[in-house]
Amino acid sequence: MKAAYMFGAGDVRIQDVADPTIQNPTDAIVRTVRACICGSDLHPYHSMDNDEHGVPMGHELIGIVEETGSQVTTVSKGDFVIAPFSFSDNTCSFCRDGFHTACKHGGFYGSPETGGLQAELSRIPLADGSLVKVPGLSENDTDLFPSLLTLSDVYLTGYHAAHMGHVQAGKTVTVIGDGAVGLSAVLAAKQLGAEQIILMGRHTSRTDLGREFGATDVVAERGEEGVAKVLELTGGEGSHVVLEAVGHMPAYEQSYGVVRTGGVISRVGVPQYEEAPVGFGSLFGKNITLTGGPAPVRVYIEQNIPLVLEGTINPGKVFDRTVTLDDAPAGYAAMDAREALKVLLIV
């Protein structure tokens, strides 16, 4: 089968590799229908050391179950499924708490053992916990594929930010970052009833989609100027909730600059720093709550499938380019050059 591998910074290739096989009775093999490239795939694309074996790429897919191990009971051959970006048993105490990314028996794709999901076929461990069936869907419902695929990661990562930030009716929400996760966070905030949604971003084509998703205001300025603008838009009081979808220190600093006393900063941009201000002058003095982390998207998938199927939400609009798996290397290059927001892969 074909699969995308990265061999070093800027070097993605489609390889012919052996088909995956059932290794544990809880595995399933899934034939990919759509996969995609994640903003997080760009981190190694910038900095990876050369590796002659290559690293299997991708962690988002929708597809059709090809084969199941003997202990798999919730999905069977022919089912249309969504695979969350991490696998999990959905039964351990952390999964029961709703934090599947910390599943005691789960893990992440992209290792030699699990492979990546930018591939024609994938082995999904703990299939009963990891795969979510989309009932009644066929391979002809192509219009629905992009939005269903976002339930594998990007939309529900934005949703996780909004959920952890306790976004609710009447709240003012500021979203930092106009990437695909930031725009997803806008849509999620709208879904959860936010009254005012301020999107901080400076790429007009992206912030336009943000407005379509529900942003009431766009602030292109950054740093102190951006903070001043958000304060102005919130009567000088700041934003009840800040959804931080970038992960760099300036975005963190902007977050505590715009958040209201007693408010929440919810991060889903993976922090590219370990230490940050949390003392009296930043978080403590104003009773600010800092929350967020890797999104346990598994817990949010079921409730969002009907919204996609009914057309209530259309988070798949974050895909602004579609290529075949063979052209995935060009897709990486386009996202890296910011010519594409997020690239869909037809497999």
Add this chain to the structure above:
Amino acid sequence: MKAAYMFGAGDVRIQDVADPTIQNPTDAIVRTVRACICGSDLHPYHSMDNDEHGVPMGHELIGIVEETGSQVTTVSKGDFVIAPFSFSDNTCSFCRDGFHTACKHGGFYGSPETGGLQAELSRIPLADGSLVKVPGLSENDTDLFPSLLTLSDVYLTGYHAAHMGHVQAGKTVTVIGDGAVGLSAVLAAKQLGAEQIILMGRHTSRTDLGREFGATDVVAERGEEGVAKVLELTGGEGSHVVLEAVGHMPAYEQSYGVVRTGGVISRVGVPQYEEAPVGFGSLFGKNITLTGGPAPVRVYIEQNIPLVLEGTINPGKVFDRTVTLDDAPAGYAAMDAREALKVLLIV
């Protein structure tokens, strides 16, 4: 009147100063019945530079209203009142959110303008918002005074930690610190229904009171050893909620060491640091929430008065020494030497 002033590290004196007077029509003058010394008063006691004018001390009192300004409507001469440690209008948007310590028109005691509350008489600004009447109480109900006084700061600071940490039935709570705030946090966690309450502290006389307040386990070890002990007590999974009542970096590090995936660290110990770990390896990777700040005790007072009057809670047990205002300097010395946990002042 007599009032406590600090003139430098270790130098507290009782001074004869002019009686406070009504300066704004929203002021009230209160005659102190009981005041006390706070753990936070020990910070300047350790480090204050000499000041020939001295700084007025204290921010906790219960007392009797002596006089009110022309615009004061909710309290009048003769009322028995509790004064929260900060004054606030109780009407601005931040007060309505429940964050009175950030009141737009409020502030803190201990400046030359406001004076301190370790004094025979005090001027309370914004009396309608700041003072809470205790109906039916007289100066003879001395047994109730210690617990009522804790509603001015210490008990409700512990309560704020538990409230912000979303302590509820069935949760495991770890309290870091066996000072008066930590013990108050134990009592608050018990009140909010925590199932298991682990108190980290190593002063037996204090942790004994912690057990009386509801601690189910006491961990005397610190650092890695202490973390290992708490993990052992929680089936290896960690504590749903950590209430951090110390404010030093080792307590912060202990907090993220013992907190469960998806759990909450709630801080009320004023951080003696500005930067701290918050990245993937500390908070983000495990979806940890960090919350807390200066306690807006005003918002919690009314609901707790009946519990004190009925004897449901007795947070005043944190006072293990009582002296007169004249002997306040000895009270400071006793707390500083850890001979006393918290000192009550009869005024």
